[in-house]
Amino acid sequence: MKSNPGTIQEPARQLPVRKEVDVLVVGGGPSGIMAALAAAEDGLKVMLVESRSFVGGNMTIGLPILGFLGQKGNQIIKGLPQKYIDRLKAVQASSEHRPCPLHMSLTLVEPEAVKTVALQMLVEANVEVLFYAFCAGVVMERDELKGIIIESKAGREVILAKTTIDCSGDADVAFRAGVPCEYGNEQGGVQPPTLMFCLGGVDTEKLRLSIAEEPRTYLTDFIPAEYFGQNNQFVLVGMRNLVKKAQDAGLTLTTERTILITGLRKGEVWVNMTRVSGVNGTDPGSLTHGEIEGRRQITDIQRYLIEYVPGFENAYFLKTAPFLGIRETRRINGQYTMTQEDILSCAHFNDAIAVASYPLDIHHPQGGGCTLVWCGDCYDIPYRSLVPQKVKNLLVAGRSISTTHEAMSAIRVMAPCMAMGEAAGRAAKMAVRENKQPADIDVKKLQAELTAKGAYLRTPQSVANRKQPNT
Numbered sequence: 483m484k485s486n487p488g489t490i491q492e493p494a495r496q497l498p499v500r501k502e503v504d505v506l507v508v509g510g511g512p513s514g515i516m517a518a519l520a521a522a523e524d525g526l527k528v529m530l531v532e533s534r535s536f537v538g539g540n541m542t543i544g545l546p547i548l549g550f551l552g553q554k555g556n557q558i559i560k561g562l563p564q565k566y567i568d569r570l571k572a573v574q575a576s577s578e579h580r581p582c583p584l585h586m587s588l589t590l591v592e593p594e595a596v597k598t599v600a601l602q603m604l605v606e607a608n609v610e611v612l613f614y615a616f617c618a619g620v621v622m623e624r625d626e627l628k629g630i631i632i633e634s635k636a637g638r639e640v641i642l643a644k645t646t647i648d649c650s651g652d653a654d655v656a657f658r659a660g661v662p663c664e665y666g667n668e669q670g671g672v673q674p675p676t677l678m679f680c681l682g683g684v685d686t687e688k689l690r691l692s693i694a695e696e697p698r699t700y701l702t703d704f705i706p707a708e709y710f711g712q713n714n715q716f717v718l719v720g721m722r723n724l725v726k727k728a729q730d731a732g733l734t735l736t737t738e739r740t741i742l743i744t745g746l747r748k749g750e751v752w753v754n755m756t757r758v759s760g761v762n763g764t765d766p767g768s769l770t771h772g773e774i775e776g777r778r779q780i781t782d783i784q785r786y787l788i789e790y791v792p793g794f795e796n797a798y799f800l801k802t803a804p805f806l807g808i809r810e811t812r813r814i815n816g817q818y819t820m821t822q823e824d825i826l827s828c829a830h831f832n833d834a835i836a837v838a839s840y841p842l843d844i845h846h847p848q849g850g851g852c853t854l855v856w857c858g859d860c861y862d863i864p865y866r867s868l869v870p871q872k873v874k875n876l877l878v879a880g881r882s883i884s885t886t887h888e889a890m891s892a893i894r895v896m897a898p899c900m901a902m903g904e905a906a907g908r909a910a911k912m913a914v915r916e917n918k919q920p921a922d923i924d925v926k927k928l929q930a931e932l933t934a935k936g937a938y939l940r941t942p943q944s945v946a947n948r949k950q951p952n953t
């Protein structure tokens with residue numbers, strides 16, 4: 483066997499074709515669930531391949547879904563994502579969309595129900611779900627993606643598809659197919675990952691009332707103290723003075739801010755405070771380092787909360803999230819690349835397929851800081867940012883669409899990812915039904931289907947009438 487130094491030549495082999503489908507969705511996170519549901523709506527053969535044993539992606543790691551409401555308080559993500567929330571609500575597994583001065587809105591969801599309800603909906607929609615299968619390669623004919631190669635306990639197999647939607651978050655399919663991709667900021671730095679964990683036995687009433695009553699002691703970022711007096715479900719960001727005090731006393735805390743999310747169950751709080759700079763979410767060695775270091779950081783964070791933050795006196799450790807949360811890896815180069823200017827100028831696009839409002843929110847690649855900038859209203863996500871350069875039969879939805887590092891920090895939250903997923907699913911369905919490339923579908927028709935099915939898009943009139951954004 484002839485090899486270059488440090489490499490081994492893998493012998494060519496015949497691979498079995500496991501399945502042939504109309505639309506294949508890779509990745510079952512917020513974008514992938516919606517993409518598969520939308521694509522399957524009128525009877526196409528749709529398959530969703532997920533490397534883990536459950537769907538939900540980052541919706542299962544204890545995070546609130548941000549971005550259903552816009553900066554003016556109106557609901558901007560509707561359609562299938564709202565139908566999913568309604569199903570969660572029916573089993574008491576979702577809160578209302580609660581307005582939040584910092585995050586626009588938060589929708590608290592119960593991670594286990596996220597998995598169960600999404601899976602039920604996919605099964606009801608006749609989506610064939612395949613767990614435990616990792617997309618490890620692609621089948622190409624010149625510039626056309628014909629399918630993917632999966633790797634699993636059953637070995638390497640092929641799934642052929644007329645159109646594929648890459649919802650892996652890491653652009654795994656697009657990258658392997660040869661779509662040009664970018665990684666991180668100009669220096670290659672990415673937002674650091676976080677291993678979320680959950681504490682029980684927290685007196686969240688004491689916590690919020692302490693902030694409301696003693697705002698000078700318990701300083702919060704951007705969210706006024708009165709908010710905590712009025713809301714019993716919240717995301718708390720701040721208490722930098724307490725973090726500093728604990729650091730000065732010798733605790734190792736890698737973030738400057740306390741970030742806490744109340745759970746839906748009484749006494750539960752999810753903690754978003756581990757930070758592991760320099761992790762490459764596309765490399766298993768680096769991910770393993772992130773898991774080890776994230777887990778190591780929990781001890782001091784827990785001590786900090788119990789010793790310095792009101793309401794945590796009797797808190798106890800419940801669980802970690804099922805995996806390290808990756809904020810940023812690859813982004814594709816698409817037919818249009820969204821920029822920071824698009825976000826801050828509340829850009830309107832003729833090919834809008836979703837409306838978002840979440841601010842630029844960049845957790846600095848190094849150090850524990852964060853940059854937040856709001857646009858004052860909403861901005862569109864254009865269809866062209868979901869259409870990759872150079873490769874046919876492929877769409878991308880979720881956090882790895884075509885944006886700059888800065889714009890990605892805004893569109894990455896889960897409500898817009900879901901809306902992109904719905905749009906990609908409907909677009910893939912149109913491409914298959916009309917035997918067209920995703921790049922060639924009639925976007926006006928896609929927009930008409932989206933709005934007919936309940937999604938929210940801004941009319942040119944409403945954009946013209948909007949107030950000037952505060953940049």
Ligand SMILES: Cc1cc2nc3c(=O)[nH]c(=O)nc-3n(C[C@H](O)[C@H](O)[C@H](O)COP(=O)(O)OP(=O)(O)OC[C@H]3O[C@@H](n4cnc5c(N)ncnc54)[C@H](O)[C@@H]3O)c2cc1C
Nearest residue numbers: 509511513533539540548617650651807808880881895896
């Ligand atoms: C720590 C942290 C805090 C955050 N805070 C918030 C928050 O409070 N609220 C909010 O709305 N957003 C938050 N975000 C952002 C948000 O969670 C993500 O940007 C969003 O989930 C992206 O959705 P997605 O569908 O693109 O990808 P993901 O949610 O990452 O889902 C991708 C799915 O694809 C699967 N997959 C990946 N590769 C493959 C492969 N090769 N083969 C098969 N399957 C594959 C994965 O297992 C996963 O299920 C946070 C992110 C992190 C990491």
